[in-house]
Amino acid sequence: MALALYRKYRPATFAEVVGQEHVTEPLRTALAAGRINHAYLFSGPRGCGKTSSARIMARSLNCERGPTPDPCGVCNSCVNLAPEGAGSVDVVELDAASHGGVDDTRELRDRAFYAPAESRYRVFIIDEAHMVTTQGFNALLKIVEEPPEHLIFIFATTEPEKVLGTIRSRTHHYPFRLIPPGAMRALIERNCVDEGVAVEPAVFPLVIRAGGGSARDTQSVLDQLLAGAGPGGVTYDRAISLLGVTDVALIDDAVDALAAGDGAEVFGVVDRLVEAGHDPRRFAADLLDRLRDLVLLAAVPEAIQRGLIDVPEEQLTRMSAQVERLGPGTLTRFAEIVHTGLTEMRGATAPRLVLELLCARMLLPSVSDAESALLQRLERLERRATVAAPVSAAEAGLQAAVAQAPAAQAPAAQAPAVQAPVAQASGAQAPAGDRPTFQRRSQQPEAPAAAPPAPAPAAPQRPAQPPAAAPQPAEAPAQRPAEPPAAAWPATHSAEAQASAPPAAQPGPAAQPAVPAAAPTVAAGGLDAAALRRVWSELLAAVRGKSRSTEAMLTNAIVQSVDGETVVLTHTAEPLARRLSDSRNAEVIAEALTSVVGGRWRVTCVHGDAAPAAPSGGNGGARPAQAKQPLTRPSQGNRPVAEPAPAPAPTPAPLPEPDIPLPPEPDEPEDTEAMIAESTALDESVVIRNNHEESTIALVTQHLGARRIEKG
Template identity: 50%
Template sequence: MSSLALYRRYRPETFAEVIGQEHVTDPLSQALRNNRVNHAYLFSGPRGCGKTTSARILARCLNCEQGPTPTPCGECQSCQDLARNGPGSIDVIEIDAASHGGVDDARDLREKAFFGPASSRYKIYIIDEAHMVTSAGFNALLKVVEEPPEHLKFIFATTEPEKVIGTIRSRTHHYPFRLVPPGTLRDYLGQVCGQEDVRVEDGVLPLVVRAGAGSVRDSMSVMDQLLAGAGDDGVTYAMATSLLGYTDGSLLDSVVDAFAAGDGAAAFEVVDRVIEGGNDPRRFVADLLERLRDLVILAAVPDAGEKGLIDAPADVVERMQAQASVFGAAELSRAADLVNEGLTEMRGATSPRLQLELICARVLLPAAYDDQRAVLARLDRLERSGPPAGAVAGMAYPQAAAPAPAQAPGPAPAQPQAPAPAQAPAPQAPAPGGWPAASGPGSGAPARRPGGWPTGSGGGGGGGGTRTSAPGPAAQAPAHAQPQTQAQAPAAPQPAAPPPGSGLDPRALWPEILETVKNTRRFTWMLLSQNAQVAGFDGTTLQIGFVNAGARDNFLNGNNEDVLKQALQSRFQVNWKIEAVVDSQGGGGGGAPQSPPPPGGGYGGYGGAPAAPAPAPSPAPAPQSGGAPTAAPGGHSAPPQAQSRPAPAPSVPAPAPEPRPAAAPARPPVAPEDDMPAADDPDLVESALSGYELIVRELGATVLDEYDNDAAPH
């Protein structure tokens, strides 16, 4: 007994002792009870799962004196002959088809099959490795398998049932065997070790089950090898790992901790320990992939150990739970994918150590890749590391602050009554997306558009965004009341420190930015210079306005955003976020404008939505009794048609004319009647510029006096 291998010593003798094959043993037992036994059976499945053993048990059940029965008595001559260590029966013939699969062997079997059994009920042929029988041999057996004598039974066992010809397979009852589940096999091995009276440390049986890969015979052979080399303290975990070639758990823990901490030095030190310790790099990568698989499951199912999803001791499961808690789900999934790809690449590699180090480098450096998995892994690391130093919870973009209303701290000396300044409205909540809200006229702070740039109430802004807006009602208070208001106003709170680069003016620097982009990538420069302009800036985010959606999509689809960021970083050492928007009214063009937009109809600052409307100008005064025309801006008299409506102030002041004699006041030339709009013209644009203003603004000219033959110069 002691010389027999474990798989022979503990071979099952009844269907009840067969483990992991209840889907086969239960129907066979019921068929024996019902006495509905077929003349031919086909048992198929992986190696070591019980095909030949079940065939012997079926033969024992059929030839038992109390049979056919699913529970052989074990006392009759047939049961003793077919027992675990019995001599065998002359009526149960086992044939190895690997060496007896030819047509001559099949003919010999067919001739002997018609002779009746010597002492049993049935004559049974067990043909092992049936897929090795040739087609001619199967054809020679076809007739006897199809119509056998009453005393004849056939049991074919094979690992490749598809190689058995269809005419034979169709005449049998096919029972597919399966691999034994790990939990069932682990419990069975524990029972065998208990019967052998050998102590086994925790963690050894999972290694044996893993080495057996679901095969009972292979697992029993591995267990037999460990029991043979066990000392006084039994089978230890260190002995099992070294003998079976598995990676020690401490190495796996070290490399997983290095991945979680992003510690490259620790990871490559583990690689050196693996190589110097004589471990197989491919086996180490396979074990690491198995550990990452367990961590992925634990991250998704915290109680996976209790549910049996992970086959490991309790202390190992607890240690893996701690490791899974410091990883993100995306980072774990990415690491497992990279290790799996590296394991495939290591097949046939000339330098396994180099492949192993490359795998570790890829896992440790998600920033080196721009795929979705790397981005998600970087987000997981940022979430684990928490907010950056100096960050404030709930921090948003800065809003346009409105000064608090002036309040006198105490009784003030009597002053002449002055019109009270308009109260500044409370600052509005930021618009969706975090951009500062616009302030209304007279708020004491410049109005802000959705782009975030201060603007005047009626005109376009200059390059730096500091253009003075038209005075509101609050700014029209008498001059003698202003000192008192300034004296009573409390000190404004100190603003928070601006982010780096917030003091730069992208609008003024836009030509330099375009020049830097041009040196980097000419396509990006053409796209920005012809179709884009600065639309807004809040200190951290630069908003670029495009003339249409197509230009914006071309900018976003390519690598243009990275080129612009690189230009900003290399030229101005700033790391601004880029936001591309459609600003069809802002117009393209990359440089600073040569002249400001018309008042009331343009965009202040850096484009975006129109600014808040300017206060309505006061109506033009009535003509003097002498009939002298009202003076226009710059000292010139306005034409009669222009006096019928209020003329907006020009965005650029007209140059002062040369002094003229008082007797002959100068006036601008009068446009022909066909060019002047009628007073009742429905298409009249109130904000349009007069001819004089257009000449001054567009051409930069100075209008000289006009002479005619009938009048003196005027």
């Protein structure tokens, strides 16, 4: 029968004891100086060398050359007290777990008065000393207090606080500790070399983690793996199957999914884990160990060199990438959640459910108001701002160019990028010379028919812009519906204000830019509808800080699509959908969206499952000719008329009436008729106002059934 590794490689001298230098060095010094006490107390976790050190102490005391810190190993006492020796009659080892009663201690006390038979000292090693009863300790108290000169007691225990205080105070206490991973790896690597079995490097961290810092437990785990090793030695796959640990691939997939905020992948990992027969508790513990390594790696980049973490070299690259994607605050919050979840899993009847719940808490930092959750949200916003920075910088440069060069012609291909800031600024009545003014094609002056028509819609022009040499011809009435719909582009000026505005020249065919037309329509940071839904709670919080009434209307809205810079929402309540499409509410949502994900946005809301409105720079020409005109909404009559801004001298002549007649007014669609009927039935206080407080009161009164309390 093969001898167990922890017995085969038991240390025979203090120099061979691994990881306990804080104990062995003082003992060696005391032995060399001859300062020997009559009682010692060795305490510490199991399997860390307490009993072995007690035997080495007895061997050093009774060596023919002793007392010495280094036994000779050749005298009779050293040979008998060797790890596999026959033992000595003068060294008595008592297991207090089975011999801790008062009768056993009385017998030991009676034997203690006899002189040693063949050695220098009589040594009594009492293992598991905390199991001795109070009566047993009382029986030993007098002899431990005043022992004969030839008698030495060595108590070994894992719970020194349970040793009687009067006994403990009469001993020299040496606390043993768990063996650090570096020293443990060196120990088991030597054992594998001595056994002549090849072991993959990735197996050693698994064995060390399974041993928990105990040399005996670690060597027992290694002994099991060596016993089942094949011709190729101990492989990683064989080790994880025998030890029951979680495959590192599952841990990597879980961490990557948490970093990406991909809930489907996170719960998919949990499903694969359960289908493979792994214990959810063990997975949570292994995930916590990985998060601990990532926290240390984020705080100390040279953690591997310092020995703070022990991972294979090929795993370090992937862990470094995970640290870059997860900030320190996020990692700390994840570790706290998993640690709390491990506590909740103890005795849980559905550990998988507990694991899925803690995964959900990690994915949703907005559900918690703790500082760690706030820090995780800030780190997420910083990462998104970094991704969206190039697009935002390009848009900022375009806006600066428009503001600094009033006479410059905006390229037709960049019309969506220019319209975005115009849409966001439509709620305020600013002078015409301070910001661009949007003009419909039907309001543009007639151009010579000799010039070819431009294939793309014209970009908005500044009012004070001088006319170009080759103006673009007006398009046919069938092409006019290419302009944005009313829901996607709320009108900001009345018809009278637009009629009194100075004329704006249109760029000719020679002014077409070389910039690709698709570039301005790319969403900031590559955002799509799914990504916007994931930050919906953050968007609501941002809207709440700007307008609580808008946030209340937006709560039940759903993201339908993201097309370029246009975000289309749907709402089950048609009146609320129209209110969300109003310029003031749309601006609030767009500004909040910019603060969350960056970029410049336009927001529109449709009712129910209605199709989203196309962006102004998109396929507007494909819309039917009966599309609604954005300037014919009934609410336009209640808006103040914009004062025309003074234009630089010479002042151009007022815009003449277009020669091309407007198309006949189409029949009111069903949604417009419903809107008119509802606006007639509603009280006059429901009309959109500039007063924020009055609008909020009207909204609560009409839709929530509230009653206004008059101040008396």
